[in-house]
Amino acid sequence: MSGPCDALDGTSSDVVIVGGGASGLSLAHRLTVLGAPTVTLVEAPDGPRRPPERTWCYWDRGTGDFGEAITASWSRLRIHATDGSEVTVDPSPLRYHMLRSTAFERLVHSRLALSPGGRLLRATADTVRNTLDGAEVRCTAADGRTLTLRARHVFDSRPRRALPPARTQLMQHFRGWLVHTDADRFDPAVADLMDFRVPQPVHGLAFGYVLPLAPDRALVEYTEFSRTPLTTSAYERALAHYSRDILKLGAFTVESAEQGVIPMTDGRFARRVGPAVFRIGTAGGATRPATGYTFAAVQRQSRAVAEALHDGRAIVPPPHGRRALAMDAVLLRALDTGRIDGPDFFTGLFRRIPPERLLRFLDGATSPWEEWGIGMRTPIGPMLRTAVELPFLARRSHPAPRSGGNHR
Known part of the structure; x- marks a missing residue:
């Protein structure tokens, strides 16, 4: 699939994809499915620039093209309110799927290998620039050599150095442990999507997140929506408290x-x-502003890009519709100002909205009439006040996240 770096230096492709995260791999996959002539995927070489294994989750009616890469899936989802009460829902026909990045990489790399024009380059992309007849990507190979790739089109998934000016900006930040317990502690049929029994921060919200892989094995995560990420030691303390005092896992590794x-x-x-x-990907606005969900939007965007290129057009359509972005702007501001209580808001949605409809809403796939009905089940006063305020707020610069990665 990928020969010596020298063989790729100076070569031209129809498409160069920069970055081997969820969006880069997804676009490479879609292009190979449609039979794009030549596609070069540039991924960071092994070492400090290559991210560790990550988890990506999404819901769908079936497994789609990723069946062989899915690690686990769940037909039921559970929410724990701050008072300890539970809401368990069955969003059938949707299921919640978990992909591990290494399995997804293997799947996409194998399909690139089977594609006559598919190539994988392990190098660090340094600069991407437009040229008179396309674009050029300058890379540094693992041994320090400089390589130049040329393409008709380049799709860059690298994180932005600075985020665009915004009226509101929060961070969804998290740390997760893959744990193995000494005794059976998990129900593999149910994923805990939001567990609000954890201590809530002064600003924003926090929740636990549990994806069981077996009765004695699960991904256990602590997540916050707030303005500033925590230190690793603070995440570790939060995870230890959640695992031992709330989940009561007993002995685990x-x-x-x-x-x-x-x-x-x-x-x-x-x-x-x-x-x-x-x-x-996230660099192109695929992350849903008020929830952080990204993977499903990446699939929509990748499919649309691949189909457009197949038809001779080069476009990257917006991953979210205007209505969804407008609603998210209101919710994000209401969360940031504290006008709504985040745990009560999300718990209430799962209690009052049919689960399949709610998940489609979170993916931006509901009709205006469905969205009106959902909106009537939210705190109307605070949301209206926020909606009236938003047009008068200035957009300003905010710091960009220090590190990337996503689960949803």
Whole structure:
């Protein structure tokens, strides 16, 4: 699939994809399915620049094209309110799926290998620029050599150095442990999507997140929606408290850990950098502002990009519709100001809205009439006050997340 770096230096492709995260891998997959002539995927080489294994989750009616890479899936989802009460829902025909990044990489890499024009380059992308006849990507190989790739189109998924100006910006930040317990402690049929029994921060909200893989094995995570990420030691203390005092796991070992930060912002993400360079994934606005969900939008965006290229057009459509972004801007501001109580808000949605409809709403796949009905089941006064206020707020710069990664 990928020969010596020298063989790729100076070569031209129809498409170069920069970054081997969820969006880069997804676009490479879609292009190979449609039979794009030549696709080069640039991934960081092994070492400090290569991210550790990550977890990506989404809900769907079936497994789609990713069946062989799915680690686990659940037909029931559970929410724990701050008072300890539970809401368990069955969103049938939707199921919640978990992908581990290594399995997804293997799947996409194998399909690139089977594609006559598919190539994988392990190198660090340094610069991406438009040229008179396309675009150029300058890379540094693991041995320090400089390589130049040329393409008709480049799709760049690398995190932005600075986020666009926004009226509101929070961070979804988390740390998770893959734990193995000495006794059976988990129900593999139910995923805990939000567990609000953890101590709540002064600003924002916090919840636990449990994806059981077996009765004695699960991904256990602590997540916050707030303005500033925590230190690793603070996440560790929060995870220890959640695992021992709330979940009461007893004796357990931590097999691995993962950590990340996802921007939650109503900033306007430009998806086109020039005639031949485009941003995709979180860098292209795929992250849902008020929830941090990303993976499903990445699939919609990747499918649309691949189909457009197949038809001879180069576009990156908006991953979320205007109505969804407008509603998210209101919710994000209401959370940030404390006008609504985050745990009560999300718990209430799962109590009052049919689960399949609610999940479609979170993915931006509901009709205006369905959205009106959902809106009538939210705190109307605080939301209206926030909606009236938003047009008068200035957009300003906020710090970008220090590290990336996402689960949803």
